[in-house]
Amino acid sequence: MANDQRRPFRLHLSGSSALALTTVGTNLVRIISTMILTRLLAPEVFGVVGVILSILYTLQMLTDFGLQAYVVRHPQADDQRFLDSVYTIHAVLGDAARLAAFHHS
16 A cells, blocks of 8 residues: 555746746736726726836836846755845845835925
8 A cells, every 4th residue: 555655746846937937827816806906996996006006017127136036046045044135135125116116305
């Protein structure tokens, strides 16, 4: 019976494949959520939401410095100190973008 034991299904992906898969998944969720919002919201409200989402997605693309891809391909990707450093850089860049976007004179 030792040979009949079922092993749980495991999907083995390289770092680049996992990154590509999450990017595709994220975009699919965005498309589906937009389709749902078109059915739930009035046209004038959906227009406002569309403008806001366009601005947010543009800011996200402008502030993406490729840190995910860098971590995936870096030889020290398993080192906790390295990951902490990348997290700190990402947090500081996110705060800087937030301050730049919402700064009022």
